[in-house]
Amino acid sequence: MTADDPSVLRPPVLREGDTVLLVSPSGPTRPERVARGIELLTGWGLRPQVAPNAYARRGYLAGDDALRAADLNAAFADPHVRGVICTRGGYGAQRVVDLIDMAAVRRDPKVVAGFSDITALQFALWRGARLAGVHGPGAAWVDERTPLRSAESLHAALMTTAPLTVTAVPGEETYPVRVPGRAVGRLLGGNLCLITATLGTPDMPDLTGAVLLVEEVQEPPYKVDRMLTHLRRAGVLDGLAGVAVGQFTDCADGWDTTVVDVLTDRLGDLGVPVLGGLPIGHGPGQLTVPVGTSATLDATAGTLTTTPAVR
Structure with missing residues (x-):
């Protein structure tokens, strides 16, 4: 593989003891859906915290656009938060990407993980900050769909620096x-x-x-x-x-x-x-x-x- 462009922001690898914020930029979820993801992240030595509006609900959205954007911007601005894990996809990320404080993203890059509708968020972070991201399962974890091998793969992407x-x-x-x-x-x-x-x-x-x-x-x-x-x-x-x-x-x-x-x-x-x-x-x-x-x-x-x- 070729060497990466130095202009690409690769955030620090997550380490045991790091705080990760669970956010819902798109569709709504429930605590019982996220409980297994919290258990998994905690088992890796991380400290998952649920964003204030992660369980908000407005129809097919996880609360108003302003609330979802506020959680993202709070995560990017907080020096104690080292990673941002999306709970799920659904729909709604495109409605909030223009509200993201890209200067904060560039100032203190953090790993952002998610997939599906989160593609829109990852594209925006790429355009606005050249932030590399992680395309993988969200915190609303279902063991039947994402078994041990899936967990090991996400762990490797977040907490190791190996290819x-x-x-x-x-x-x-x-x-x-x-x-x-x-x-x-x-x-x-x-x-x-x-x-x-x-x-x-x-x-x-x-x-x-x-x-x-x-x-x-x-x-x-x-x-x-x-x-x-x-x-x-x-x-x-x-x-x-x-x-x-x-x-x-x-x-x-x-x-x-x-x-x-x-x-x-x-x-x-x-x-x-x-x-x-x-x-x-x-x-x-x-x-x-x-x-x-x-x-x-x-x-x-x-x-x-x-x-x-x-x-």
Whole structure:
């Protein structure tokens, strides 16, 4: 892998005794959903604290925009908080990203972990502060979906500085999606809906030379087709180095065209390596990867190796 750009902010690795703030920038959650995540983080020697508005609720949002932004800004401004763990995704991060105090983020960078709708937050932090992040499960932890291997993967991403490797799994639905080859570039991306929704905003990253990560949940194949076609027509996929395809969970409908068919059709002719079958996303056994750091995608060997988001 190539050396990372020194302009990229890689926050300090979390250590035992560090305080991490649990925030809900998107959809609402409940204490009983977060209890297992708190137990897990505490077992790692961390000190999880629940943000004041983490359990707020306003319909499909975790409280008003001002409340959700306030929790984020409090986390970024508090020198005692060393990490920010999102409870869940859902919807709403795009409504608050313009309220984030990026100067505070740059002044005291902290590791931010989450996925799904949190892709919007990670894109904003990348644009506003060049902050590397962690794409992984939230604090609303469910052992049935994210077992021990998932916990070990998140722990490694937050609390170690070793490179992280994710290997394609034959049992994953997207495993057949593959164009052999090897690519090196910065890993950017996350949830496909949020990548597409970021087009036309200041937060859309330049994907030239990047390895694009895509995953999705509960979107039928024709909608996945529409989103990928949108990205193609917008020209943002033209300069990619490669594509890392994660889990496309419950992405089926009554038509005989599968999501694997769509991914193969829309990604297979880009002229770059493509690796499916990565257990990254909303499916069982979700693993964690850094975003914003350099990565090596080896579609021939079936591996994605990334430099850590923390230092």
